[in-house]
Amino acid sequence: MAAATETIQQAHEHRINGEYDEAMALYRQVLEKVPEEAEALWGLGLSLMNIGDFDEALESICAATQIEPQNQLYLLDAGKHYTMLGMYDEARPFFEKVLEIDPTSQHGAEAQKQLSYY
Template sequence: MLDADPAHAIVYDSFGNIIPLGSLISQVILMFAVTRFGFAVFVMLVGQVLFGQTMFGRRAWSDDAAHTARHDRAITIATELLQSQKDSPTASALTRLGDALLRSGRCQEAVKNFETAIQLSPQSEPYLWQHGIALFFVGRYDDARELFEKHRLVNPHDVENAAWHFLCVAKAQDVDRARKILLPAPGDARIPMEEVLKRLPGGGFDEIRSAVAKTEGTRDHASAAFYGDFYIGLIADAEGNREIAKTHLEKAAATDFTHYMADVARVYANHLQ
């Protein structure tokens, strides 16, 4: 759930994405990773070390057809990997397919894969924040809430986790209850996460917008603007203000980013249609 978290980038954000390293070498690495499943993670790590990448995020796609093609490719690769394991599927392969399915909007199928992965590797459950997101989209709000509570035990500083927990409690019960049991998430330095956390108990969105505006002209602005729109939309949805939610999630969905949460934004925007 963290845009610049190397742990999440290593596991999730290379598969099915273009590696934007700006060189012919990057294309060779991508082709090798696609055709050599056993070395995919290794190649990605080498790319990160050589080129200073902690997040494979920006892209050249600009339309729905391109996003669909990207997701279809990721699903095909993940499916072929899982099929190659025959009767001994691994939790990591199931999670990889679940990721690809969730990012394409096929949330019921994603949940099935995540649940099977957890059956094979119960200790992985607290780390599978994306399972909580998939559970939200299929309307299993209490199950999603429990997942985000477990995730906090292994990632206690993630404001995004607190926001998704808030959303799920609001949907399962009501927003007043959600505000009474907010998850703490101190020390998330990403802009505008501090302001997002402060907004969960109530109020307006000016502080979030102001934090984003202060990044104008800096390398942080595109990311800050994306997450500002995303979480204004999420909070508005939790509070029952569907029009504000749709407006801001559609803006987030229009981002040039192709990382995990950018794809989730597109799924969320479609979910509100």
């Protein structure tokens, strides 16, 4: 698992630097060995969104929320991605779930802000 964690961190660095192909290759490398690695699915989804592969991005991020249904960051990002695509009805439950988990957190405040736009 330590190797997967290191690979995910390297992938995050590539993603943050805009090196999406490199990041996606590393996320997929982890997912080949550990298909249920939520952090790798989430990072892959963010990378895919940045290159315009919206359907696969949402599939990946939503898979991360299924594996870690209490992870506010994954839920918030799923809601934001649906919102960016104008899919407000699909976004709302993700924001509501973030608030249900912890409305006082930073992610809770962001979810409340997102919901205020509807």
